[in-house]
Amino acid sequence: xxxxxxxxxxxxxxxxxxxxxxxxxxxxxxxxxxxxxxxxxxxxxxxxxxxxxxxxxxxxxxxxxxxxxxxxxxxxxxxxxxxxxxxxxxxxxxxxxxxxxxxxxxxxxxxxxxxxxxxxxxxxxxxxxxxxxxxxxxxxxxxxxxxxxxxxxxxxxxxxxxxxxxxxxxxxxxxxxxxxxxxxxxxxxxxxxxxxxxxxxxxxxxxxxxxxxxxxxxxxxxxxxxxxxxxxxxxxxxxxxxxxxxxxxxxxxxxxxxxxxxxxxxxxxxxxxxxxxxxxxxxxxxxxxxxxxxxxxxxxxxxxxxxxxxxxxxxxxxxxxxxxxxxxxxxxxxxxxxxxxxxxxxxxxxxxxxxxxxxxxxxxxxxxxxxxxxxxxxxxxxxxxxxxxxxxxxxxxx
Numbered sequence: 166x167x168x169x170x171x172x173x174x175x176x177x178x179x180x181x182x183x184x185x186x187x188x189x190x191x192x193x194x195x196x197x198x199x200x201x202x203x204x205x206x207x208x209x210x211x212x213x214x215x216x217x218x219x220x221x222x223x224x225x226x227x228x229x230x231x232x233x234x235x236x237x238x239x240x241x242x243x244x245x246x247x248x249x250x251x252x253x254x255x256x257x258x259x260x261x262x263x264x265x266x267x268x269x270x271x272x273x274x275x276x277x278x279x280x281x282x283x284x285x286x287x288x289x290x291x292x293x294x295x296x297x298x299x300x301x302x303x304x305x306x307x308x309x310x311x312x313x314x315x316x317x318x319x320x321x322x323x324x325x326x327x328x329x330x331x332x333x334x335x336x337x338x339x340x341x342x343x344x345x346x347x348x349x350x351x352x353x354x355x356x357x358x359x360x361x362x363x364x365x366x367x368x369x370x371x372x373x374x375x376x377x378x379x380x381x382x383x384x385x386x387x388x389x390x391x392x393x394x395x396x397x398x399x400x401x402x403x404x405x406x407x408x409x410x411x412x413x414x415x416x417x418x419x420x421x422x423x424x425x426x427x428x429x430x431x432x433x434x435x436x437x438x439x440x441x442x443x444x445x446x447x448x449x450x451x452x453x454x455x456x457x458x459x460x461x462x463x464x465x466x467x468x469x470x471x472x473x474x475x476x477x478x479x480x481x482x483x484x485x486x487x488x489x490x491x492x493x494x495x496x497x498x499x500x501x502x503x504x505x506x507x508x509x510x511x512x513x514x515x516x517x518x519x520x521x522x523x524x525x526x527x528x529x530x531x532x533x534x535x536x537x538x539x540x541x542x543x544x545x546x547x548x549x550x551x552x553x554x555x556x557x558x559x560x561x562x563x
Contacts, residue, residue: 170558172291181239181526182523185243185523185526185527185530186240186243186244187234187240188241188530189237189240189243189354190236190237190240191235192233192236192530192533192534192537193234193235193236193237193239193240194233194237195233195537196229196230196232196233196236196310196533196536196537197230197233197234197237199537199541200226200227200229200230200233200536201230202540202554202557203222203223203226203540203544204223204226204227205557206544206553206554206557207222207223207268208220208551209553209557210549210553211554212299212549213547213549213550215297216297216549217281217295217296217297217299217300217540218278218281218282218285218300218306219547219549219550220297220300220301221274221277221278221281221300221303221304222278222543222544222547222550224274224304224308225271225274225275225278225539225543226268226306226539226540226544228270228271228274228536229267229271229535229536229537229539229540230264230536231267232264232267232268232533232536233536233537235260235263235264235533236530236533238260241292242260249498250298262315262318262319262530264533265315266311266315267355267536268356268532268533268535268536269311269314269355269356270307270308270311271535271536271539272360272501273306273307273310273311273358274307275360275364275497275501275539275543276360276363276364276367277303277304279363279364279367279368279497280363280367281300282367282368282371283367283368283370283371286370286371286374286375286378287370287371287374299413314355318351320349326406349512349516352509353509353512356505356509357505357506357509360501361498361501361502361505364497364498364501368494368497368498369493369494371450371490371494372487372490372491372494374420375487375491376487377492379480379484382480382483383480383483427464462510464506465544470544493546496542497542500535500538501535503531503533504531504532504535505532506527507529507531508525508528508529511524511525512525
């Protein structure tokens, strides 16, 4: 498609390949369905509503829902466009702004969710002070920032670059054009580079914090065991003094439930706080209590103290949880990159060697597909949301 110089043309037609039209409809309806389910689950379950982080997930569902409506609108326009000319560039600007705005808002909310998760691990005591009202206020501010940003692009930027929103000609869809370089520099930094760096460092920071917390918990529990001087006689019936000593040591090296809280938010499996199990059972986990004596003796071979072996096994479980969490966190970043990077690679290539129009349409649709993936990455990974989804599937409220 040629970039149009000068004023907007007065009339143009929309022409989109049929397979792409069908993709707009199918993906758009799928996005609408999954995000409506998330919104209904939020409204029905008070346990979900009282969690501040879920406010961001709700807003993400609203933004993604608008993205799905935009895709369905594209399908309708593509079907009718061959017969109905569009004569006002304002319509193009509005739909283009809706399309771009919903995608940018989704990126902003993903960043807010990642920041909330980082605070849960990096600043657990400050995180406990977060309220639903504060999360609502932050969400409202995010929508206002988006409105100001879009207003700048639509009304202010054209004063310096008059061809900001050129009208698309045949083969394009009034929503994607050859971007002017000044606009491209804004988009590539706001949409991709800055969000990618933020997500990379936030999720990487969570992984580093969890790794350090697991290390400190392991060494702290070993120190507690050594200082308590457990013997075979008091393993089954620990004294109150020993139990308190263990409790203080564990709490001093790691905030109770810190790693488990973040893993519970990200993983589908249930999380067991091993430090509390060891503390409450006087150094004997529930699995060890249930195991036969022969099995217990086999597991303690190679260790001078059975309790040290139990700590070692507990730490191995924590490391496995941490590794699964790390993979999931990097998956969040990878989904973002896979969604946005192809679009800007195509735009860069197109600046030097014009590509077929359908490549830009497909790349833009690929970005919108994130709106279908987001509910599975952020809502379904929450145990409370999963429980509500199961009840909704059984047509039960409780």
